[in-house]
Amino acid sequence: xxxxxxxxxxxxxxxxxxxxxxxxxxxxxxxxxxxxxxxxxxxxxxxxxxxxxxxxxxxxxxxxxxxxxxxxxxxxxxxxxxxxxxxxxxxxxxxxxxxxxxxxxxxxxxxxxxxxxxxxxxxxxxxxxxxxxxxxx
Amino acid sequence: xxxxxxxxxxxxxxxxxxxxxxxxxxxxxxxxxxxxxxxxxxxxxxxxxxxxxxxxxxxxxxxxxxxxxxxxxxxxxxxxxxxxxxxxxxxxxxxxxxxxxxxxxxxxxxxxxxxxxxxxxxxxxxxxxxxxxxxxxxxxxxxxxxxxxxxxxxxxxxxxxxxxxxxxxxxxxxxxxxxxxxxxxxxxxxxxxxxxxxxxxxxxxxxxxxxxxxxxxxxxx
Numbered sequence: 001x002x003x004x005x006x007x008x009x010x011x012x013x014x015x016x017x018x019x020x021x022x023x024x025x026x027x028x029x030x031x032x033x034x035x036x037x038x039x040x041x042x043x044x045x046x047x048x049x050x051x052x053x054x055x056x057x058x059x060x061x062x063x064x065x066x067x068x069x070x071x072x073x074x075x076x077x078x079x080x081x082x083x084x085x086x087x088x089x090x091x092x093x094x095x096x097x098x099x100x101x102x103x104x105x106x107x108x109x110x111x112x113x114x115x116x117x118x119x120x121x122x123x124x125x126x127x128x129x130x131x132x133x134x135x136x137x
Numbered sequence: 138x139x140x141x142x143x144x145x146x147x148x149x150x151x152x153x154x155x156x157x158x159x160x161x162x163x164x165x166x167x168x169x170x171x172x173x174x175x176x177x178x179x180x181x182x183x184x185x186x187x188x189x190x191x192x193x194x195x196x197x198x199x200x201x202x203x204x205x206x207x208x209x210x211x212x213x214x215x216x217x218x219x220x221x222x223x224x225x226x227x228x229x230x231x232x233x234x235x236x237x238x239x240x241x242x243x244x245x246x247x248x249x250x251x252x253x254x255x256x257x258x259x260x261x262x263x264x265x266x267x268x269x270x271x272x273x274x275x276x277x278x279x280x281x282x283x284x285x286x287x288x289x290x291x292x293x294x295x296x297x298x299x300x301x302x303x304x305x306x307x308x309x310x311x312x313x314x315x316x317x318x319x320x321x322x323x324x325x326x327x328x329x330x331x332x333x334x335x336x337x338x339x340x341x342x343x344x345x346x347x348x349x350x351x352x353x354x355x356x357x358x
Contacts, residue, residue: 042233
């Protein structure tokens with residue numbers, strides 16, 4: 001009887017541990033969705049497909065998996081011409097200086113869980129480290 | 138007692154019938170769009186009698202340069218209804234949404250000789266005809282039906298504010314450096330404003346598409 005109870009408690013603990021991680025991913029995803037809608041969807045569109053030859057798509061883009069590049073571009077904007085899915089895009093992307101590290105992590109989480117291969121969130125620490133590296137450039 | 142109740146029900150039925158008839162006859166009449174903007178009144182003498190005439194806000198003659206470097210005047214919209222808006226190519230906020238929505242208008246009336254689109258830049262220093270040309274191409278727009286216009290800043294701001302009743306001005310504090318409304322403005326063949334729509338929303342765009350069809354109906358004889 002006691003053995004059985006212990007087994008259940010252990011199983012429950014393991015389960016709730018996993019769901020804490022899941023819960024965080026869900027939170028980041030939900031917050032990321034809101035932030036994406038306000039800050040990114042104007043150009044990249046709600047469906048992430050971009051707009052004609054004006055604004056590049058995120059769907060199918062390899063760059064979204066590069067979390068360092070993503071952090072730097074979201075925070076500081078970019079001016080270079082980039083090739084996405086075989087098409088060249090050269091309009092500058094404005095900086096989003098007001099976005100905090102956590103918010104950037106949430107946006108990257110949303111984009112990569114929605115259109116990339118990620119199944120878990122991108123932690124804020126990744127963004128903090130990334131932003132330090134792009135300051136050096 | 139029974140009689141009184143019967144009368145009440147009968148009365149209600151009659152009222153309902155009249156209401157239904159009124160509503161039905163309203164629907165039967167063709168819907169007309171209002172004329173928007175400030176209006177003025179003048180008193181004229183017609184056959185020795187004083188007649189009050191209403192003067193509506195009318196779009197005055199203009200002259201701008203389009204994405205092909207050609208001069209464009211009010212003559213280009215002669216005999217056409219048109220939709221107009223204000224934007225700039227480097228705008229980070231509402232313009233991309235407006236252009237996406239305007240593309241829907243463009244696609245809906247593509248090739249219709251009675252319909253035109255005029256998009257004015259409010260950043261003419263940056264948005265030269267060459268820049269507008271690249272922008273139009275990147276948006277997937279070819280031909281003459283959608284004109285991207287640039288010209289002297291004061292002329293663009295003046296026609297925006299005074300004639301199209303749409304805010305367009307420089308504002309260093311605004312994101313991107315310019316303040317402008319997200320309005321789509323519908324102009325009829327006589328240069329009167331017949332509707333203003335929120336070009337940043339799907340609802341606004343759908344309302345515009347509906348009203349454009351109503352307006353085109355007016356000219357069908």
